[in-house]
Amino acid sequence: MTQALADMRRDYTRDGLTEAQAPGEPFALFHQWFEQARNTEQAPVEANAMTLATVDARGRPHCRVLLLKGLDDQGFTFFSNYDSAKGEQLAANPWAAMTFFWPALERQVRIEGAVQKVTHQESDAYYQVRPLGSRLGAWASPQSRVIADRAELESLLADTEQRFRDNAPHCPEHWGGYRLLPERIEFWQGRPSRLHDRLNYRLENGQWLRERLAP
Template sequence: MTDPAGLRANYTRGHLDETEVAGTWIGQLRVWFDAAAADPVVLEPNAVQLATVGPDGRPAVRTVLAKGIDERGIVFYTNYDSAKARDLAANPRAAAVFVWVAHQRQVRLSGPVRKVERAETEAYFAQRPRESQLGAWASPQSQVVASRAALDRLADEAAARFGDGAIPAPPHWGGYLLEPDEVEFWQGREGRLHDRIRFRLAGEDWVRERLAP
């Protein structure tokens, strides 16, 4: 096995100074997200790792795709009966991290999470490819399934159920909005003296501060 202790990269691609950072977290996220999305080297620029905490205090993290990024926060879609949904029902806060390693950048967000309005879910679901729409009906996400064949049967049943007709959003599927009250931008620098700029909601006001790396 490759010895991970021997792997070493220099972080020299950029910097994040108080003079250049945007005035709002969403302004800065737009700049970095657009740079990631415009660079073919960055695969799935909207992939974000989402951490939740279960009712027993056990944390869990998994990747989801951010399908909305705006002043409200980050919207992702999932199964409302999944393990993450159970965590969020018990503890409606989450942390998320975008990491664009090719750009030597990460953005961490944390804050309360709530379901989006049903109309927002339905509008997004209607844009999804038909196969993905069927998948949302077919998959009992996070449940144990007996075999791949059993999963394929569920997919066939969903396809038969809808035939060539329109596929509505399943009631057990929809969006969540993570409304951050903290957002931290990290840019790798030389000698591990990285730039970290955090936006933190203090009452009604956002405070911007630099953190030690």
């Protein structure tokens, strides 16, 4: 097994990333790469899937895959149960990192920064466009809590369906959005022989500084 893992590799030859191709600020480049990922990646890859890393009150890291659901000049928005493990971690340490990986394009984007809750109005606006099952699930699931078995979850969902039998579910107070406000965004483009291109944008005194990192 060890030798089999050691022999697993591919050479990245699709593209490069030069300073001439990169704008002075990172959001324009992210939008460009994201649209290319949407048009290139094939199922089961989701272009807006990203790994979110958080740190708990004891300084221990945790990561999981989420879906990006909002992007503007302020930052990157995702949604969750505020009482979940990640919600507790962000309450204790409101800093996080996220990584997008688009294998068909041989690209990766790493983002780091502070995290804050979005307004309830923003959360409600997204909640209302979710499928009904997802809206009910936000009420039914005690996210990250230990449950006895699948039957308990299905029972909680049945109770929730009964509760909202005559009225559409509204956005719960314990559920909503977070926005990561980036202070660092790194664009990674795979290149042959592991000599990858890495352009890093770093926010300093309100201005984005661009620098090349060694692979």
